[in-house]
Amino acid sequence: MDYKSTLSVCPYCGCGCSFYLETIDGKLVGTKPSATSPVNNGKLCVKGWKVHEFVQSPRRLTNPLLRKNGELVEVSWDEALDYVADKLKKIKAEHGPDSIAFLASAKITNEDNYVLQKFARAGVGTNNVDHCARL
Amino acid sequence: MAGLAAAFGSGAMTNSIEELAGADTIFVIGSNTTAAHPLVADRLYRAKKNGATIIVADPRKIQLALTADLYVSQALGSDAALINGIAHIIIKEGWQNQQFIDDNTEGYEDFKALVEGYTPERTTELTGVSKQDLYFIAEKYAKAPAGSIVYCMGITQHTSGVDNVKSLANLAMLTGQIGRESTGVNPLRGQNNVQGACDMGGLPDVYPGYQKVDVPDNQAKFAKAWNAELSPKAGLKIPDMLTGLNDGSVKVLFVVGENPMMSDPDQHHVELALKKAELLVVQDIFDHQTAQLAHVVLPGASYAEKDGTFSNTERRVQRLHKAVEPVGDSKADWEITQEISNRFGYPMNYASPAEIMDEIAQVTPQYGGINYERLEGEGLLWPCPNQDHPGTKFLHAGGKFARGKGLFHAIEWRAPAEVVDEEYPLWLTTGRAHVHYHTGTMTRNSPSLHALMPEGFAEINPVEADRLGVSEGEMLQLTTRRGTIQAKAMITERVRPGMVFVPFHFMEACANVLTNPALDPVCKIPEFKVCAVKLDKAA
Ligand code: SF4
Numbered sequence: 001m002d003y004k005s006t007l008s009v010c011p012y013c014g015c016g017c018s019f020y021l022e023t024i025d026g027k028l029v030g031t032k033p034s035a036t037s038p039v040n041n042g043k044l045c046v047k048g049w050k051v052h053e054f055v056q057s058p059r060r061l062t063n064p065l066l067r068k069n070g071e072l073v074e075v076s077w078d079e080a081l082d083y084v085a086d087k088l089k090k091i092k093a094e095h096g097p098d099s100i101a102f103l104a105s106a107k108i109t110n111e112d113n114y115v116l117q118k119f120a121r122a123g124v125g126t127n128n129v130d131h132c133a134r135l
Numbered sequence: 136m137a138g139l140a141a142a143f144g145s146g147a148m149t150n151s152i153e154e155l156a157g158a159d160t161i162f163v164i165g166s167n168t169t170a171a172h173p174l175v176a177d178r179l180y181r182a183k184k185n186g187a188t189i190i191v192a193d194p195r196k197i198q199l200a201l202t203a204d205l206y207v208s209q210a211l212g213s214d215a216a217l218i219n220g221i222a223h224i225i226i227k228e229g230w231q232n233q234q235f236i237d238d239n240t241e242g243y244e245d246f247k248a249l250v251e252g253y254t255p256e257r258t259t260e261l262t263g264v265s266k267q268d269l270y271f272i273a274e275k276y277a278k279a280p281a282g283s284i285v286y287c288m289g290i291t292q293h294t295s296g297v298d299n300v301k302s303l304a305n306l307a308m309l310t311g312q313i314g315r316e317s318t319g320v321n322p323l324r325g326q327n328n329v330q331g332a333c334d335m336g337g338l339p340d341v342y343p344g345y346q347k348v349d350v351p352d353n354q355a356k357f358a359k360a361w362n363a364e365l366s367p368k369a370g371l372k373i374p375d376m377l378t379g380l381n382d383g384s385v386k387v388l389f390v391v392g393e394n395p396m397m398s399d400p401d402q403h404h405v406e407l408a409l410k411k412a413e414l415l416v417v418q419d420i421f422d423h424q425t426a427q428l429a430h431v432v433l434p435g436a437s438y439a440e441k442d443g444t445f446s447n448t449e450r451r452v453q454r455l456h457k458a459v460e461p462v463g464d465s466k467a468d469w470e471i472t473q474e475i476s477n478r479f480g481y482p483m484n485y486a487s488p489a490e491i492m493d494e495i496a497q498v499t500p501q502y503g504g505i506n507y508e509r510l511e512g513e514g515l516l517w518p519c520p521n522q523d524h525p526g527t528k529f530l531h532a533g534g535k536f537a538r539g540k541g542l543f544h545a546i547e548w549r550a551p552a553e554v555v556d557e558e559y560p561l562w563l564t565t566g567r568a569h570v571h572y573h574t575g576t577m578t579r580n581s582p583s584l585h586a587l588m589p590e591g592f593a594e595i596n597p598v599e600a601d602r603l604g605v606s607e608g609e610m611l612q613l614t615t616r617r618g619t620i621q622a623k624a625m626i627t628e629r630v631r632p633g634m635v636f637v638p639f640h641f642m643e644a645c646a647n648v649l650t651n652p653a654l655d656p657v658c659k660i661p662e663f664k665v666c667a668v669k670l671d672k673a674a
Contacts, residue, residue, distance in 0.1 A: 006458035009445045011438040014324035015152065015174040016447025021439055021458040028439060028459055038153050038513055039447065045173030052439065054421075055459070061422055061434035062463020072432060077464065077474075084431055085478035087414045091386050097366065101376040101385050104337030105392030106326035108435070109443030109455070111491040112468035113328075113335040114343060115483070116391055119472050121336075122363035123481030127348050127370030128385075131337040132326075132393050 001025060005032065011107060012047040015039060021052055028052040088124065097125035104131040139320060140345075141297075142304035142544065143536050147330060149319030150283065150529040151449045151516060156181040157317040160279035162272065163199060164192040164286050164303070165214065172287070172323045172448070179285075188275045192217065192264075194564060195594075195636055196629045205271055208631060211562050212551035213262040218302040219548065220258025221273045222250045222309055230277035235311030239534030242543035246305055249545035261548060277310045281317040301544040308541045314531040324448040331446035334501065334517070339370030344499035360498050363481065380408040387414040391468055392435065396424035403618065418471060434465035441467040442488045444510065446517070450527075452505055453514035551666075555633075559615060559667035561599070562634045593622040595670070598632035600624065603672050610673035613637070615666055621673050635668055 005020040017040035022030040031052050035042035044051075064080035065072040091099060102120045104113045113131075120129045143149070155161065155178040163179070176199060183189050183202060191203040192214075200206035209217045225231050226247060236243050255266040276282045284303050303320050312318040324330055336343040346353040348369055358365050371379060373395070379385030388409065396405055409415055409428050417429040420437050438445075440461040446452045461467070469491060473483045485491050489507040496502050501517040504524045509515060515526040531537065555562055593611050605611060611624045613635065622637060630636050 004458070006456045008439060008455045008458060009327075009447075009453045011327050011445070013172055013327055014329060014448035015172050016327060016445055016449075016451060016453055017174055018453060023458055026459055036513070038151075039449075039451065040174050040177075043174060043177060047173075055437050055439045056462060057421075059422070060420055060437075060462045060465070061426075061432060062465055063434060064464070065429075065432040067430045072427075072429070077466075080431055080433060081471075081474050081478055084414070084416055084433075085475050088387065088475075088479055091413060095386055098370075099385055100387040101371060101379070101389070103373070103376075103388065103390040103393050103395065104332055104335075106324075106329040106332045106337075107392040108328065108332075108468050109438075109441070109488065110328070110331040110335050110446060110452070110495065111443045111488040112391070112472070113332050113337045114491055114495050115469040115472045115476075115485070117336045117343070118361060119476045119479075119481065119483075121342070121348075121357070121365055122361035123476045123479055125364065125366055127339050127366050127368065128376065129337055129370055130339050130373045130376065131329075131332045132373065132395065 007034065010044070010048050010051055012051060017044055017048050019044060019048060019051070028055055092124060098128060100124050100126055101128035102126075102130075104129055106131055139300055139304055139322065142301055142308070142542050143313075143320075143531060143538060147530070148321045148323070148449050149313060149531060150317065150321055151451070152178055152447075154317040154319075154529065155179060155283060155285070155321075156185065158182050158187055158279070158281050158283040159317075160188045160190065160275045160282040162190045162192070162276050162282070162284045163203075164217075164284070165299075175285070175323055175448075188279070190272050190275060192272075194631070194634065204275075205268060207264045207268050207272075209262040209264055211564060211634070213548065214299045215302050215546055216253065216258055216261040216548035217264060217269075218299070218306055219250045219253040219546070220255060220262065220264075220269055221276070222246075222302075222306055223253040223258070224255065224270055224273035225277045225306075225309060226250065228273070228277075230274065231309050232277075232311030235534055236308065239314075239536065240308050240541040240543060242545070245545040246309075246543035249547065253548075276306070276312070279312070281315060282310065282312040283318055284312070284320045285323060286321070287323045298544075298546045298549070302546050304541070305543050305546070308543060311534070313541075314529070314534045314536075316529060319529060322448070327447070328445045330448060330450060331444070331452075334446055334499070335495070339372055342498070343495060344501050357498065360494075377405060377408040380411045383411070386412065387416075388412050389414075389416045389418075390425060390429075391418045391472075392420075394419070394423040394425045396428070418468060420465070433471055434463065435471065436461035436465045436467045440465070443467075443469075444488075444492065444514075449516065451514045451516045452502070452510060452519075454507065454510045553616070553666045555667045559669045560633075561668050561670055563613070563615065563637065563666050563668035564634065565637050592625040592638070594625045594627050594630045594636040596628065596630050596632045596634065597626055599635075599670065600626045603670065605672050612671045612673040614669045614671070635670060 002025050004023045008021050010017045018034040018037040020032045031049055033042050033044045063074045064077055066075040066080055104116050117129045152175055189203045191200045191206045192209055194208055194211045255269055259266055307313040307320045341347055342357050354365050376385055415429045416431045417426040418433040418435050420435050426432050438455055439458045442457050443455050444452050476483045496505050504519040504521040505515055519526045605624045607626050609624050610621050612621050
């Protein structure tokens with residue numbers, strides 16, 4: 001049996017409590033608050049204590065899906081990524097970069113957001129980037 | 136957060152969460168802290184134990200109200216009037232910090248002239264808060280050695296949201312309650328990485344670090360760093376993206392980690408717009424209503440399955456470490472974007488998130504001294520401009536504002552965009568419930584959280600329940616000018632007669648079918664917090 005505990009940050013609210021995710025053989029089994037965090041001092045709220053539960057839910061999306069004949073069907077990463085990139089190229093050529101818009105997210109990491117807006121601005125050539133922070 | 140940026144030059148929480156415990160007076164307005172930010176609420180309780188005075192202003196009798204020294208229930212949409220009325224008393228009584236105003240601010244005379252009109256009598260009429268309570272708030276806040284203001288979506292989700300925030304900034308400058316330990320104006324941000332998404336340039340008008348896209352020097356700097364030609368004009372905000380989809384000027388919407396079908400105020404309008412997209416890509420960890428409309432769905436990795444950083448509501452940048460492998464074929468969002476970018480013809484080759492952070496530090500002044508090694512442990516509070524900088528606990532130290540002088544804004548109170556009338560006689564307001572998060576895609580897939588609160592509800596006062604002849608748990612029908620939903624009645628004194636509260640986490644009783652998409656003219660924040668509704672017993 002391989003037990004690990006890994007320091008992480010809560011994805012449920014802007015407090016940003018930190019905790020250790022406990023895993024046994026690659027399965028998440030629990031959450032333990034970080035006692036030294038200046039944010040949460042060894043505490044968590046009801047949501048934080050359960051924060052490992054949704055990660056390995058059977059309802060997670062696990063494969064790329066592409067709409068074919070009106071239905072979303074499983075495809076390989078190559079097929080999905082090529083489809084998106086080709087379509088973006090074609091639409092940019094036909095309608096210009098500002099016909100393309102991106103929604104970044106308050107739920108993904110700083111690095112994820114940075115790379116996404118960089119792709120929008122430097123790759124596609126548009127400043128059409130926003131996120132649902134106001135909501 | 137445009138309101139704070141206009142007043143102080145920075146839109147973030149001015150002070151850190153820890154410092155709240157040391158405040159002498161804390162004025163909490165429009166924040167259901169115990170439900171939305173439990174560990175901040177913990178600091179409020181601790182402050183109270185240390186002898187602080189806690190004042191809560193919220194139309195709904197939230198849990199924190201029970202422990203507050205004073206709780207006032209201002210009329211929905213009357214916040215600016217309430218704050219002006221408090222400022223009026225402070226000036227009349229000479230409790231303002233004239234030294235601070237003279238040394239560090241501008242625009243005071245116009246502001247003073249405006250609040251002259253908010254006499255206690257008029258303020259009471261507009262807000263429903265008694266003269267005695269207004270005096271209590273004014274005195275306790277102004278005279279506290281360290282006074283802190285805490286606010287949340289209750290303040291910003293109005294057509295007058297930006298004005299409300301500017302009004303709170305006025306109050307802090309008037310009394311000099313800013314730029315010191317345990318003071319400040321502190322917005323609690325809803326979603327976990329809102330701060331980071333903004334810091335990283337997830338906004339149409341700024342590059343990372345709030346550097347405006349329409350300033351030629353900034354453009355040149357980023358064009359060089361990114362080796363690309365950049366557009367000189369600001370992009371579209373979300374509502375304009377939807378309008379663009381509708382009129383055909385926008386063809387593609389690429390959505391990462393969001394479910395705009397649920398979180399946007401007018402669902403039918405959103406659905407029509409999304410269906411017009413020539414390409415709708417949704418990248419997320421769970422299936423949801425927006426994904427069901429997509430042409431392509433890409434499975435992202437969750438927080439536990441990747442390395443990275445989040446920036447919390449107090450500007451603390453913290454590391455998450457990969458604990459498990461991503462489920463199935465899912466991948467980290469940055470990897471997916473990188474692969475698309477390479478295929479599109481703009482090469483990227485980051486080997487790890489640590490490398491991305493090194494690039495962020497090069498182009499983002501506030502993150503200049505941040506790298507993964509330094510983030511181990513407690514993380515760092517930005518601004519952290521260089522490798523030797525320890526990070527910044529509170530902003531605007533000694534009244535030296537990021538924008539130079541702090542700016543007073545003279546703000547008239549404005550009525551909400553929609554008010555009650557004969558046909559829609561009750562006020563509807565929306566908000567969070569403690570066990571769920573935003574649109575519920577994560578929390579509702581967590582078995583134990585789902586069990587705690589499996590379905591949506593509408594809170595009504597016993598007076599309304601009597602009038603309609605409904606008892607606890609019976610179905611209600613709620614109708615606004617935009618739509619109808621059904622929800623179970625929860626009968627409680629938390630809401631006043633004439634008011635209905637619906638949480639926005641639930642699909643089957645989706646509060647956003649009902650709310651008003653009238654927008655704040657500057658920030659485009661939809662008016663989620665207040666609209667007019669008609670209530671019936673469901674057939
Ligand atoms: S544990 Fe609770 S208070 Fe802490 S970040 Fe998570 S949701 Fe917020």
